[in-house]
Amino acid sequence: MEKTEKVVSSQLDLEDSYYNEKKDTVQVSTTSFERIEDPGFIIERIKKSDDLEDIFVEDAEFIIEKLKTMEIDEALEILTEATVYFKGDMNFPLKSMDKIHLMLKGAEAYGQGEELYDLDVRLEASMIKFHSPYPEVRSVCSPIDDPTMRAETFRVYLIAGLWTSFAAFVNNMIYWRQPHFNLTSQVIQLLILPTGQAYSKIVPNWRIGAGKYKFELNPGPWTFKEQMLATIMANAGVSVSIFLYYMPTMRLDMFYGKAWMTYGFNVLMSFSCQFFGLSVAGILRRWVIYPVKAVWPTILPTLQLNRTLVLPERRANIHGWTISKYKFFNITLACAFVYFFLPDYLFTALATFNWPTWIAPENKNLAIIMGSKLGVGLNPLTSFDWSVINYTYPLIVPCFTVSNRYAGTLIGGIIILIMIYTNYLNTGFLPPNVATVYDRYGIKYNTTRVLTDDKFDLEKYKAYSPPFISAGNLVLNGADYALTTFGFCYIMLSEWPIIKEAVAGFYKSLKDRKMSNYERYKDPMSAMMTKYAEVPDWWFILMLLFSIGMGLIALKCYPTEVPVWVFFAIMAITIALIIPSMIMYASTGYMFTVYLLGTLLGGYWVPGSGIACIFTRALGYGMDEQAETYVGDQKMAHYAKIPPRAVFRAQVIATLLQIFVSAGSWEMLENGIPDLCSTTQASKFVCTFAHTMYSQSILLGVVGPQRTFDTLYPTMKWAFLIGALIAVPCWLLRRYFPRYLHYWQPVLILAGVARWGSSYNLSYYTPGLYASLIFMWYIKTRYTLWWAKYNYILSSAITAGTAFAGILIFIALQYKPKTLSWWGNTVSSAGVDGALVAHAREIPASGYFGPDEGTWS
Structure with a gap:
């Protein structure tokens, strides 16, 4: 056989000392064997x-x-x-x-x-x-496309529209429960499939319309692409309406009690936030959809499940397993459905498995360190409830994401214990990890005592008390402020080539409207997508202008206390930070947001107003979060080879449905659930996020960041600078030692530290770590073919079974509570951990802690 020689310059990075590939000369064969x-x-x-x-x-x-x-x-x-x-x-x-x-x-x-x-x-x-x-992508995505397969049909819009509305109603109702479960995209897929298949068999194939607007009512068998497009629509309903997150804090009497925040106002603000997110998602395509490195691990189970449900499967022996994915899914779903009755209703101590506190229920130090409700949760075995285990999506996101974030959460927990036992900044007098803001008497802060006509009153403030927050809340705020600058700087440095290329592509597409975005990307997915017409950038720009208009109408027609310039400022900051945030999310499954930064800026821009503070946060987070949802769906369509314009139309229609249904669900929830958002609410509708938001709006809105940072917590203001400064050395470390730090991700670690500040503690993250190590590391590396075939199906099946059981339990047994009282359902709430009031130090005999009366201002 003839041989030839070729010199290959490897073009490897000179900084990589491990490989030392500096222009190696390689002898190769070009002969076909x-x-x-x-x-x-x-x-x-x-x-x-x-x-x-x-x-x-x-x-x-x-x-x-x-x-x-x-x-x-x-x-x-x-x-x-x-x-x-x-x-x-x-x-x-x-x-x-x-x-x-x-x-x-x-x-x-x-x-x-x-x-x-x-x-x-x-x-x-x-x-x-x-x-x-990537093995993850290969396991769910085919390298072959059939452009003749139907995707956008009338029946898709009809079926998906119904299930989108259903998911929006249910999820917006049960979001406020802790722990909350929801109708995930996997669950909705299971409902869409039989509906679509039944429609294809029952409905006659009539031709409706005229001319180019003529369409077939039932064009044949339900296809994989129809199933995917319907799922993408339903995903809009699966997501909780972002602005709805903030309605309890602003509207309920136990918080700010703003009755003027009506259904119409909610709809206007939801229009603004969600269509802003959709427009930005389209613009972000070059950064987080087209690049190969944008894996998007969170969407892969949805793709795998749809392939399993719709496409035929060849029988194969996988490490001794011959069961089909479809059969495996059904068996697992049934088992999960039956099992969930145990931790959710029959034996709830399995869900909150705070067994160390059962030994000595009245031992407050044990509760603080190992408690699942009050404490830090340093407990090696915390739950047998899938809704807790799956809180970090351990069978979906990469193991390095779960592990890095858990390491950060553990570090944060240790910091909290050090703070409370040294009484740092008076944290020893408060519960260790709660969102509540307290006064100097250790009682929940009463904002009405420092307000006059809903505005901050300095004299009343001096006569009452400065606000104090728990150690967990301090850790949350400090870590999150540092994460904002650290994440931005670190990702801009590490992913600059991708960012630069995408900016150049966006500029060229605006100059040349006939240029295809896919021309700049040589990966196989983009090559296959060239068969379909793209969505022009100017469509998304028009949508952006529409969303701005809706937001301005809401701000001007209602007493929001938010100046128009603040609206544009938050929008500009969101756009600046969203690119690195989305790049992070696309590769790790974690997205850092600007919500705490929005809260802080609201406190500076509109001093003394807690409502304005909430608005700036809602606008920033809403725009950010919605963009993430829509971008993920567009990436899913990219993997499934669905025409982009069909996806655009589907997302717009689904968003409209979701906005109106979600706003209506809140009205029904507020009027139908007694004692809504109370920490003692009988059906666990405790509204954890609403309490967190309320405490932060007091700290940074009513009292204001100047008093908070300059007087009460002066070290917190340095977090932004510290985050920016440490980003560079962290980037250099990972650049020059990639082999040894391959799975070290400092953004994720810092994000883990920022998990504290509410009733969620290590108890909610430890089970997920175990699951991730087993499935996303051990099985994935040792039994790769089994993992590729069954892992995402397993996750989808358990999640779907749990969700169906949870809905049934809620409707039949919890909406109008039917109590099952026995030791297994009461032990986890007994003692100090269940009372949620313990603190490391007793309040002094004077009856108060902190600065002496009259010394704060």
Whole structure:
């Protein structure tokens, strides 16, 4: 066999001392070997590859055909570019990167012989060019598209519209319960599928309309793309209406009691926030949809479940398992449905498994350290409830995300214990981890005692008390302020090439409206999407202007106390921070938001107004969060190869439905649930977030950030500067030591520290860590093919079964409470941990703590 030699310059980063790939000279063979023509041999080779064994037979056949046409020179060029593009990418398998570096050193260094070296190089390059380098994506996404498959039909809008409205109503009703469960996209998929299939069998195929507006009422069997488009629509209903988050705090009498915040006002603000998010999502396509590195782990289970439900499956033996994904899903769902009655109603101590406090219920130190309700939750075994275990989505987001955030949460918990036992800033006199704001007597802060005509009154404030917050609330605020600047600086530094390329593409698309966005991206998904008409950028720009108009109408027609310039300022800050935030979310499943920054800025811009403070936060967070939801759905459509304009129309219609239904659900909730948002509400509608928001609006709105930072908590104002300063050394560490710090993500660690400040503690995160280590690390690395086939199905099935059971229990047994009283349902609430009032130190004999009377201002 003839051989030729080629010198390959690896183009690797000179800073990478581990690999030391400085322009290595590589001897390679360009000869085609006979085994490359044998599909059976190649499939066997794939099965023996640690990083490619999750390729299923259907996809393998496609890759084999592409592999046969690839020259070795092209393959080496692809691998060389991959070492640069994917360097430091935590989702890119480390084994794959090691293998690629070894390949680039040549056949001799690879050590498998020239024939297998030639095959493996082409195989690895073909996976990158024609499929995906990520096992997660390969397990749910096909490298083949059928552009003739129906996607946008009348029945999609009819069926999805009904389930979108249903999901919006249910989720906006039960969000306020703790722990809350919701109708996830996986659950809605299960409802959409039989509806679509029944429709295709029952409804006659009449032709409706005239001319180009003519359509078929029932064009045939329900397709995979129809199912995906309907799911994307329903996702709008699955999400809680963002502005609704803030309605209890502003409207209920136990908080600010603003009766003028009516249904109409809620609709206007929801229009503004949600259509702003949708418009920004379209503009963000170049940053977080088209790039290959934007994996979006949170959407993969939805894709996997739809493929399982709709597409045929070949029978295969996977590590001894021959059960089909569809059958596995149904069995698991049924088991989860039955089981959830145990922790949610029959034996609730399994959900809040604070067993250490059962030993000595009145021991306050035990409750503070190990309690699940009052304390930090340093308990190795905290819950057997899937709604708690799944709180961090441990079978969906990468293991490094769960682990990094848990490490940060653990650090935050230790800091809290140190603070309360040293009585740092009077935190020893308060419960360790609550959102409530207290006065100097240790009682919930009474805002009416410092207000005159809803405005801050300094004399009343001097006569009453400064506000005090728990150690957990201090940790939350400090970490979140640092995270805002740290996350922005760190991601801008680490992902600058992607950001720069996307900015250039956006500018060119505005100059040349005929230019395709996909032309700048060479990955297989973008190549397949070139068959479909894109959504022009100016569509999204018009929508942005519409959302601004709705917001201005609401601000001017209602007494919100928010100047118009504040609205535009928050919008500008949101747009500036949303790019790095979305890049982070697309790769890790975590998104840092500007909600605390919005609260702080509201306190500075409109001093003395708690309502204005809430508005600035609502605007910032609402715009940010909605953009994330819509971008994720657009990425899902990108993976499923659904026409972009169909997705645009579906999202607009679903958003309109969600806004009106969500606003109506709040009216029904407020009028139908007695004692709503009280911490002792019988059905657990305690509104945790509303209490957190209220405390922060007092601290930063009513009292104001100047008094808070300059007098009460002076170190907090340095958090922004500290976050910006430490971003650079953290980036340098990870840049120069990528091998040793591959799974270290400082943004996630800091985000974990910021998890405190409410009733959620380590008890809600420890079970998820165990689940993630088992499924997203051990099984994923040891039994990759099983993981690729069953993992997302397992997560979807348990979540769906739990949700169905939770809804049934709520409607039948909890909405109008039917109490089941026995030891297993009362023990977790007994003693100090259940009372939620313990603190490390007793209030002094004087009856108050903190500064002496008259010394604060």
